[in-house]
Amino acid sequence: MEYWLPVAWFGVIGFGVLMYVLLDGFVLGLGILAPFAEDEHQLDHMMNTAAPIWDGNETWLVLGGAGLLAAFPKAYATVLSALYLPVLLMLIALVFRGVAFEFRFKAVRGKPWWGAAFALGSMFAAFAQGLILGAIVEGMPLQEGKYVGGAFGWFSPFSMLTGVAVVFGYALLGSTWLILKTEGRLQQIARTLTRPLVLVVIAFMGLVSAWLPFLDSRIMDRWFEGGNFWWLSPVPLLALLNAWWLWRAVMREGRDAAPFILALCFFGLGFAGLVLGLWPNIVPPSMTIWEAASSPSSQMFVGVGLVILLPAILGYTYWSYSVFRGKVAADSGYH
Known part of the structure; x- marks a missing residue:
């Protein structure tokens, strides 16, 4: 029980984070691509493709954060101590994005300003999420399980790189979503x-992968120690194959669903590679899931709520996306 409960919670939190990245990622991508809209009517059309479902996506972010606090309080305290500035930037940007999303539909004279606010909020939220990812992958300076870095310990060339990479990655999700829905x-x-x-995101993934051996997070050790590479190698091989399929799908007219599905798979494979590289650490380079875990009784108590809550979230997500499936016409709107 003491061994498997943290493993199960690690899987739940990872699933929640992945669902948030996939579902809210394309909405942030729409904001990132907003400056490319030819006029206000076209931006209305872009935003209306996500209007019925965007606000439910952030439920997954809440699930991941709450699960981390309940199941791994030591990791939660460490991550928040180290990354409170990027996390604060992300939350402010998400609030800014949400307010702009709603207010823009009601505004008359200030509509362009709210459109710009939607774009900026989306860009800053995506960049902050990339910063957080890069700082975690790079590893935290820990001493006896406590964070000993300063307020800007997360700042590094690698975290800046991952911040920009996530912005372009979300833009790819947004563009493929528009292919699907318009x-x-x-x-x-x-x-x-x-x-x-597609080419830029593949290039960024290559840069990040090439940088990993020079980090002190032990991710590359995980991949190559004890012959691990041979049973982990299908993940990077599938990622390369997926990238090729994605490029072909984009180049072919008339295949509207394939680019979005393959972009989601590309993110999923990248996330799988990250988790496999981090395992069994929840905070690199040295805090394992068992060291960070709360007591089994606490995990079991919160798990009762999870058993009720998770099916409800999955059911609502499936229902909302199925109800609003299909193309969104330029003259339609849900606001």
């Missing part, structure tokens, strides 16, 4: 944007 001129713009974005 037709006509807006879909043509989305296809035009997607082609270079």
Whole structure:
């Protein structure tokens, strides 16, 4: 029980974070791509593709954060102590993005300003999430399980790189979502944007992978020690194959669903590679999930709520996306 409960909670938290990245990632991507809209009507169309479902996506972020606090309080305290500035930037940007999303539909004269606010909030939220990712991957300066770095210990060239990489990655999710949900001129713009974005995202993934051996987070040791590479190698091979399929799907007209599905798979494979590299640490380079875990009774108590809550979230997510499936016309709106 003491061994498997932290493993199960690690899986739940990882699933919640992945679902947030995939589902809210394309909405942030729409904001990042907002400056490419040709006029206000076209930006209305872009935002209306996500209007019915965007606010439910952040439930997964709450699930991941609450699960980390309940199951791994030591890791929660360490991560928040080290990354409170990027986390604060992310939360402020997400609030800014949400307010701009709603207010823009009601505004008359100030509509362009709210559109700019939607774009800036989305960009800063994506960049902050990349900063957090890069700082965790790079590893925290720990002493006896406590963070000993300063307020800007997260700042490094690697975290800046991952911040920019996530911005472009979310932009790719946003552009492929537009291919799936729109037709006509807006879909043509989305296809035009997607082609270079695929190449840029692949290049960033290559840069990040090439940088990992020079970090002190022990991720590369995990991949190559004890012959691990041979049973972990399908993940990078599938990522390369997926990138090739994605490029082909984008280049072919008439395949509207494939680019978005393959972009989601690309993110999923990257996330799987990250988790495999971190395991069994929850805070690199040395805090394992068992060291950070709360007592089994606490994990069991919160797990009762999870058994009720998780199916409800999954059911609502499936229902909302199924109800609003299909193309969104330029003259339709849910506001």
